[in-house]
Amino acid sequence: MFMRFKSPSRIVFLDTNAKNKLNFTKKEQLHIILSPTLYWVKKVKLPVKTVHEAKKLLSALFEEMLPKGNYSYTAYKNDEFFYIFAYQDKEIIEELHKNNISFNNIKSIHFAQSELNDHEQAIQINEKQSLYLKDDLLTIIPSSWIESSIDIDLDSIKLSKHTIKLQQFGHIIDKKNLYTIGSFAIAFIILLLVELFIVSSKISAVETSKKELFTKYHLKSTMIQNRSILNKYSKIYEKQKKLRVYISYFLALHLNKMETISTINYSQKLLSVSIKGVSKADKKRLLAEFDQRNMKYKSKSVNNTLEVEVKL
Numbered sequence: 001m002f003m004r005f006k007s008p009s010r011i012v013f014l015d016t017n018a019k020n021k022l023n024f025t026k027k028e029q030l031h032i033i034l035s036p037t038l039y040w041v042k043k044v045k046l047p048v049k050t051v052h053e054a055k056k057l058l059s060a061l062f063e064e065m066l067p068k069g070n071y072s073y074t075a076y077k078n079d080e081f082f083y084i085f086a087y088q089d090k091e092i093i094e095e096l097h098k099n100n101i102s103f104n105n106i107k108s109i110h111f112a113q114s115e116l117n118d119h120e121q122a123i124q125i126n127e128k129q130s131l132y133l134k135d136d137l138l139t140i141i142p143s144s145w146i147e148s149s150i151d152i153d154l155d156s157i158k159l160s161k162h163t164i165k166l167q168q169f170g171h172i173i174d175k176k177n178l179y180t181i182g183s184f185a186i187a188f189i190i191l192l193l194v195e196l197f198i199v200s201s202k203i204s205a206v207e208t209s210k211k212e213l214f215t216k217y218h219l220k221s222t223m224i225q226n227r228s229i230l231n232k233y234s235k236i237y238e239k240q241k242k243l244r245v246y247i248s249y250f251l252a253l254h255l256n257k258m259e260t261i262s263t264i265n266y267s268q269k270l271l272s273v274s275i276k277g278v279s280k281a282d283k284k285r286l287l288a289e290f291d292q293r294n295m296k297y298k299s300k301s302v303n304n305t306l307e308v309e310v311k312l
Contacts, residue, residue: 008025008027008028008029009028009029009030009031009107010024010028010029010030010031010154010155011030011031011033011154011155011157011159012024012030012031012032012033012154013033013035013112013125013152013154014032014033014034014035014038014092014095014096014099015035015037015038015125015126016035016037016038016095017035017037017125017126017128017129018125018126019126019127021098021099021100022099022100022101024101024105026105028105029105029106029107030101030105030106030107031107031108031109031110031159032096032101032106032108032109032110033110033111033112033115033116033154033157034087034092034109034110034111034112035112035125035140036112036113036131036138036139036140037140038087038091038092038095039085039086039087039111039113040062040065040066040085040086040087041083041084041085041111041113041137041138042061042062042083042084043081043082043083043135043136043137044061044081044082044084045080045081045082046082046202046206047202047205047206048202050077051075051076051077051082053202054075054077054082054084055073055074055075056195056199056202057199057202057203057206058073058074058075058084058086059071059073060203060206061084061206062084062086064223066086069088069090069091070088070089070090071086071087071088072086072087072088072089072164072167073085073086074164076114076162081136083113083114085111085113085164087164089166089167089168092109092166093166093168103166103168108159108163109163109164109165109166110159110160110162110163110164111162111164112131112138113137113138114160114162115157115159115160116131116138116152116157117133117136117138119131119133119150120133121148121149121150122141122143122146122148122149122150123149123150123151123152124143124149124150124151124152125140125152128142128143128144129141129142129143130142130143130146130149131152132146239269239312242312243266243271243312246271246295246310246312247264247271249290249293249295250264250273250308253275253286253289254285254289255275256277256282258277259275259276259277259278259282260275260276260277261273261274261275261276262274262275262276262305269311269312270309270310270311270312271309271310271311271312272307272308272309273307273308273309273310274305274306274307274308275305275306275307275308276304276305277304277305278301278304278305278306279304280301283299283301283306286306287299290308295310296310296311297309297310
C-alpha cells in the first residue's frame with residue numbers, strides 16, 4: 001500500500017519594497033498575499049447585484065485613474081459594497097521571479113485587502129512602511145506617520161476564498177498566431193455585441209453619477225476639457241513665474257549713481273529693459289551679472305543706453 005504525502009504549505013507576503021527576498025524550500029506550496037504596491041483597489045456602490053455583472057464595469061470604473069499598462073480586473077462583494085481591483089499580471093510575475101518563486105510553488109494568490117482587513121492596528125510590512133486600515137480600505141503609509149505598529153503575523157491568518165489566477169502569457173503577442181486570434185476575436189465580438197446592449201445601460205448609470213459629481217464641483221463635462229483648462233492655466237502660470245523672476249533680476253542689479261532703469265516692457269513673450277547712463281566698462285559689468293544668472297538675452301548699446309531683450 002502506497003501513502004501520499006501532501007507538500008508543506010505556508011503563507012508569504014509579497015511586497016515590492018521588501019529589503020530581503022522570501023525564503024522557502026522548493027517543495028513548499030505558497031499562499032501568496034499581495035501588498036497594495038502590486039494592485040489598485042476601490043470600495044464602491046454599483047447599480048448591479050452580482051459580482052459577475054460588476055466585473056463588466058471594472059475597466060470603465062478605473063478609467064483615467066491607472067498609469068499606462070495592461071491590466072486585469074476582479075471584484076468581490078461585502079454587504080452592499082463591491083471591492084474592485086486592478087492589477088498588472090506582468091508586474092506581479094516579475095516580482096515573483098525576483099523572489100525565485102515559480103508557478104509550481106504557488107498554491108493561491110490573494111490581495112492583502114481581503115486577508116488583512118480585520119486588523120485595527122497598523123501592520124509593519126518593511127523597514128519604512130506599514131499597512132493602515134481607513135474607511136475599510138487597506139493602504140500603505142510611512143511608518144513614521146503612526147505611533148506604533150505590529151509585526152505581520154502570517155501564521156494566524158485564515159485565508160479567504162478571494163483569489164486570482166495570473167495570466168502567464170497574456171502580454172505576449174505571437175505574430176504567427178495573429179490571424180488565428182483575429183478570427184476568434186471576430187466571433188467573440190459578435191457575441192459581445194449582444195451583451196454590450198445590456199451592459200451599456202449599467203455603464204450609463206455610472207456615467208450619470210460621474211456627471212453629478214462634475215456638476216457639484218463646477219467641472220467641465222469631460223476630463224479632456226478639464227485637462228485642457230489645467231494645461232492652459234499652467235502655461236500662463238509658468239510664463240508669469242518666469243516674468244517675475246527676470247524682472248526681479250533686473251531690479252536687483254548693482255547700478256551706480258549714473259545708471260537708471262528707464263523702461264521695462266513685456267510684449268509677445270519678449271521682455272525689454274532699457275538702462276540709461278551705462279558706459280562701455282559698466283556694460284561688461286552688467287552683462288557679467290546676466291551671465292551669472294544664466295540669462296538668455298540679446299543686448300545692444302545706443303547713446304550710453306543699454307537695451308536688453310529676454311525671450312520668455
